[in-house]
Amino acid sequence: MIDVDGIVRIIEERKAKTIGLQFPEGLKRQGPGIAKDVEARTGALVIVSGDPCYGACDIDDSLLDMVDVLFHFGHSRLMDDDRIVFIEYHHEVEVDTAIRNALPLLGQKVGIVTTVQHIHMLKRMEQLLIEAGKTPVIARGDSRITYPGQLLGCNFSATPAGVDTVLYVGSGNFHPMGAQLSTGVPVIAADPFTGEARKVDVEKIMRQRYALMAKAMDAKKWGIIIGTKTGQKRLELARRIKETAGDATLISIREITPDRLLSFKVDAYVSTVCPRVAIDDAGRFGVPVLTPVEFDIVKGLRKWEDLAFDEIKGE
Amino acid sequence: MIDVDGIVRIIEERKAKTIGLQFPEGLKRQGPGIAKDVEARTGALVIVSGDPCYGACDIDDSLLDMVDVLFHFGHSRLMDDDRIVFIEYHHEVEVDTAIRNALPLLGQKVGIVTTVQHIHMLKRMEQLLIEAGKTPVIARGDSRITYPGQLLGCNFSATPAGVDTVLYVGSGNFHPMGAQLSTGVPVIAADPFTGEARKVDVEKIMRQRYALMAKAMDAKKWGIIIGTKTGQKRLELARRIKETAGDATLISIREITPDRLLSFKVDAYVSTVCPRVAIDDAGRFGVPVLTPVEFDIVKGLRKWEDLAFDEIKGE
Structure with a gap:
């Protein structure tokens, strides 16, 4: 259950006039109802984000720029920005x-x-x-x-x-x-x-990844994808990969889709955005899309047996 | 032909270190080649935008934030921002x-x-x-x-x-x-x-639009779409439509796709973004997506015979 009372309290405390609401896919349908409720109780203008949202790394910056407070639902706090209020969603299910x-x-x-x-x-x-x-x-x-x-x-x-x-x-x-x-x-x-x-069985996914790496070993032209989402920007990593890759283009993309990748004539991509994109969507892309870890393996900078998922580390 | 000499000159004059290139779909494939050329001649780091681009209204703000200069190709200047250089593309075809x-x-x-x-x-x-x-x-x-x-x-x-x-x-x-x-x-x-x-025959398109308007007359819940692209933000218009619509939610969306619209349970949308979206993509959406002009007709604020395309006016 989303605590509308708590939201109303924050809006009143901050005397906020324009409010943004951002939900992950599973909660989006609740958006219009909560917006209506909040508007009726506070008089504020509420705007709901209609763009996809996959994590606390995925703040709707454009909406943030339009509002006094952005309520981001379903994920725990990732960055400190007074304008963003993170509201976690806890499933009421026994374990x-x-x-x-x-x-x-x-x-x-x-x-x-x-x-x-x-x-x-x-x-x-x-x-x-x-x-x-x-x-x-x-x-x-x-x-x-x-x-x-x-x-x-x-x-x-x-x-x-x-x-x-x-x-x-x-x-x-x-x-x-x-x-x-x-x-x-x-x-x-x-x-x-x-x-x-x-x-948990990791064998199937490893087999898939090794097949993609093997295919990418023939790549001559590389695209290095840079994310533009707040918590997914790894420009330094992308720059380092570009130097190793040889013939490579840095490409910034917000949402990675097969047709956006097809716009460029490159043989393989390295994705420095959310590590899930390369793996979850592998079957949808026409060319290999590797994680930085996998790219290092292909280039001989890491051993083939040391395959791991890419991580975005904190400190 | 894209004038790479001119681009190099601007980069040198401005002593720019990080450069963005943004192309409309038809020119995107040239991106990696031009990026390589510019890098070789200036030593600057070049990032190509991989997001869709439909006009000068559609500046890649996220990329703009990462670079010293953004070269935007194919469209004439729409806004004044010293960091953006508009480079038109003239077709060499006789008329x-x-x-x-x-x-x-x-x-x-x-x-x-x-x-x-x-x-x-x-x-x-x-x-x-x-x-x-x-x-x-x-x-x-x-x-x-x-x-x-x-x-x-x-x-x-x-x-x-x-x-x-x-x-x-x-x-x-x-x-x-x-x-x-x-x-x-x-x-x-x-x-x-x-x-x-x-x-030019406008009859077919008018028939389609009237059919959508007729369907939208039964709508109880409305979604009012606000664009987040620089040249497509019409928040005041959206706010005015929301007041007329009754049960309505303001929804901000960057790229409007059928699945993003399906995330919300509303009966009809009014799109205040690029006027082409509602019309060009009408067949792909499961619910009516009207322009502001058409919404006014549905609500009796404009005569049915005064159907026109929505325009984003200047001064």
Whole structure:
């Protein structure tokens, strides 16, 4: 549930006249209803962002420039800007069933990781493991990470090292695969929505990635993609890749789509934007789109067996 | 041909270190080659915009923020910003054949309009009409228009009034239809690329638009789309429409796509962005997307017979 009272309070405190609301895809449909509610209770003019939003790295800067306060929903704080209010979204779903199903798959010393949607249940996760006689370990990530035990799709720094197993509580494949590739420790994924638990398999994704890298070894012309989203700009990294690549063009893109990539006649791309783009959308692109880690492997700067997901690190 | 010497000169004069290049779709493939050339000759770092670009209204602000100078190709100057250099693209194609084929369709007093791609041939167009015994008329548009006789897809103010026929020299349907609807004068389109001339027919497009307006009359929930592109922001207009619409949400969108519109459960949209979006892409949207002019007709603020294309006016 989104706390409209809290939003109204902030608007009144700040005497804000123009308000922006930005939702991730799953919450967007609630936009018009919340906008109407907020307008009726505060008299402020509300504008809802209609552009895609995939994370706290993905602030709608254009909308931000038009409003006094931007409420960004569903993600934990990533940058400090007084004009942006981050409003997390916590799923009201219990984790007990999924964790009980995970227990037989876990070792003794278990690192716990999850996403912000379930972070309020972290104590409960820890307690369930202790009750089962396990030794839970929760680590603090780098400066990009708000909570102990929290993963982002671009940052697995809160994954504990020196454990027998990592328990990922949440849905989806990307986060647990990233955690496994970044630590080498086997990851068990427990999904609170289905109650199911399973061992995470990274083999299929690795096979795909190696095939793309092999194809990119023939590339003569490269495109190096620079993101323009606030939390995804890695210009220095792009510049370094360009120097290694040889015949390469720096290309800035906001949303990466197959037709935007087809506009340029290059043989392969390296994407320095959100690490998920190269991997999640690989099947949609006509040419190989590599992560910076994969580019280093292709250029012999990193060993083939050291494949990991690209991460955007904090400090 | 793009004048790389001129670009190099500007970079040297300004001692610019980081350069942006922004091309419309038709010129994008030239991006990597020009970038390479400019880098080799100036030592500057060049970034090419990979986002779509539909006009001088569509400046890549994110790229602009990363560079010392942004070269924007293919469109005439629309706004004054010292960091942006507009480089027009003039097609090297003769207009004689198309105009000769147009002659039998023209009245005595003929208004001439064209796009920036052919504007350097305006004198030749005038001369051909004089030689054929016609009386050519060329008008100056409002402040959004750089050259006498120049049309934009969002501005037909240079279309002369009080003439028997308007002669449009250029390709495409949108500009001549807009010119005809804005003046009520019959328009003859002469296409220099094919050499053909024809009478412009607005009936089909009007039938489509009336059908969409009829459908939108049942709309209960409205979405009012605000553009975030520099030259397409019409917040005051959007606010005015919202007041008339009743149950309406202001939604900011950068690139309008069918799936972005489907994210919100509204019955119809009014688009205050580039006027072409509502019309060119009508068939792709699941719900009616009206222009502000059409919204006024639906709400009884304008007569049904006064349908015109939406324009973004200058002063």
